[in-house]
Amino acid sequence: MVKQQLYKKYAKYYDKIHDKFDQKKESEFINWAVDKHKLSEGNYLLDVACGTGRHIEFLKDYYKILGVDINPEMLKIARLKIPEVKFMKGDMKKLNIEEKFDVVICMFSAVNYNTTFEELKTTFENFYNYLKNGGILIFDLGLNIENWIEGLISVDTVVDENLKIAIICQSHLDNGVFNADFVFLIKENGKLDFDIDQHELGVFGIENVIELMEDVGFKNFIYAEFTSETWDARSGDRPVFVGVK
């Protein structure tokens, strides 16, 4: 199996590349879901697979926060950006934290880094065990069987005066796993560079994920695209799960 290469060389461009996603709106949704569904008393939030802390920047005034990610390069950037928040290296499949939380979030399809149903179950069980009674889990499932398009070529670009980036990828599913090779072309200050990031992503059916969440013990509420609208299976919208322990 190819070892994953996650945002190693290009962690420093991650925020630039994902500028167009609205993490402020997503963070407002998190606050809304916490107000609506959380029953525990406290405000301790665990951001699993926090990356560069894009959501933490908007949440840090409302919660005591711990950010966890598997990638030291991403954590380095998060620590520089938000020095007042505590971050630690950790794998969502085998978390080892001696605390319990009121809110666990795992944003921007990071649960898709579980490649098998067994792994996903272990991860959900971890999240469940790290929640206090009445605490909530929030995650989005951007990649799923229902919205999968085989062979789709995606091209993302960043065009600034001194920085131009193109990221190219083609979708291909192999036994439910997307072995994604993201080809990066970067021209910065006149110098051209090139590399490939390799990500292994599990692509699951939404109904199967709903059942798995219930098996683990969560009471599910599913919203569409980080809005207060209930998710509709026929809509093609990104489901955003709120699981209550």
Ligand SMILES: C[S@@+](CC[C@H](N)C(=O)[O-])C[C@H]1O[C@@H](n2cnc3c(N)ncnc32)[C@H](O)[C@@H]1O
């Ligand atoms: C798509 S990014 C999302 C980052 C952040 N949540 C955001 O919204 O920008 C996925 C993140 O998951 C992290 N990651 C991948 N596998 C992981 C694992 N097993 N445990 C913890 N973090 C993981 C990567 O290092 C990366 O930072």
